[in-house]
């Protein structure tokens with residue numbers, strides 16, 4: 001008999017999540033032999049904390065449910081010939097140390113994954129966030145060599161890959177992040193210009209200084225006030241990929257913003273929201289490309305690793321507050 005630990009949503013978040021909104025539970029898992037032929041027992045090794053968990057928990061969960069989320073997990077028992085004991089997969093098991101799956105929602109790591117590469121990257125640079133950067137840039141921004149791209153939350157899981165992919169694609173890249181340490185990191189990994197949006201006296205001026213001729217592409221992870229300012233610095237026929245709006249996720253009362261119509265019309269902009277799952281049928285292609293660039297050293301990565309499953313809520317809250325450099329991960 002295996003006893004799993006799991007984090008439940010005790011109380012729907014009001015404003016910023018608090019540790020008291022979560023409940024740590026223990027769950028006795030049934031024996032695999034009682035569960036049918038294709039069952040697999042898994043043990044989480046790395047868990048992901050992501051911004052989407054904040055709005056999606058509000059939309060999709062009820063109080064008492066186990067927090068939604070993904071992990072890199074090891075198969076520790078298997079009745080399923082497709083999954084051998086000892087193999088590592090990306091799973092949709094929620095915030096749990098152990099769980100049982102029928103194998104349908106498990107994704108094996110690419111067979112070319114080298115032993116030397118941390119498997120946690122399958123939740124970050126070579127996982128869902130990296131793929132968000134890849135498809136958002138190629139399919140939504142449609143970036144071209146010689147263009148100038150702006151990305152915010154630039155030192156995070158998605159943003160850091162966006163900037164580096166845009167450099168690989170021959171663009172000039174400007175990134176904004178919320179600390180001087182993050183700005184230094186962006187310069188180290190090849191961003192042409194970077195600034196701390198929290199300390200500049202005027203965001204408008206800082207954006208203008210970083211690229212006096214404006215921006216062809218804007219990969220927006222933040223939304224709200226930032227996006228309202230940035231849209232006015234787009235160039236004619238610019239493209240805006242609306243990837244996320246983290247500046248709005250913790251609002252109890254919806255913010256009122258500026259209207260976008262004038263710059264949209266006058267500059268003939270394209271603005272398109274997207275969810276990475278639109279390209280689910282091409283994830284293998286994206287993952288293969290990202291893995292190749294990581295192994296060639298063309299994409300650098302950083303992970304903010306929090307030790308201990310008991311610290312899941314703290315890691316999640318810390319990420320929403322901007323405490324992470326690169327991908328926020330919890331190591332069990």
Ligand SMILES: NC(=O)C1=CN([C@@H]2O[C@H](COP(=O)(O)OP(=O)(O)OC[C@H]3O[C@@H](n4cnc5c(N)ncnc54)[C@H](OP(=O)(O)O)[C@@H]3O)[C@@H](O)[C@H]2O)C=CC1
Pocket residue numbers: 050051052128129132153154155156157158159176177178179182221222242243244245246247248274275276277319320321322323324326327328
């Ligand atoms: N559309 C899609 O399919 C997907 C969308 N996303 C979205 O991409 C964005 C980035 O996600 P991800 O890379 O995983 O997360 P990050 O690793 O970038 O972590 C979140 C970061 O957001 C920044 N942030 C938090 N609050 C604010 C604020 N009020 N204003 C500006 N920045 C803020 C912080 O960085 P800083 O210190 O710089 O403020 C923080 O580190 C999110 O909006 C997310 O929802 C992610 C995956 C898929």
Ligand SMILES: CCCCC/C=C\CC(=O)/C=C/C=C/C=C/[C@@H](O)CCCC(=O)O
Pocket residue numbers: 051052055056059070090107122127128243244245275276
């Ligand atoms: C309800 C309002 C929503 C506003 C926009 C919020 C968030 C955008 C965003 O961040 C979306 C992310 C979606 C991620 C989904 C991930 C999972 O399906 C896990 C997949 C992981 C994997 O298989 O590797």
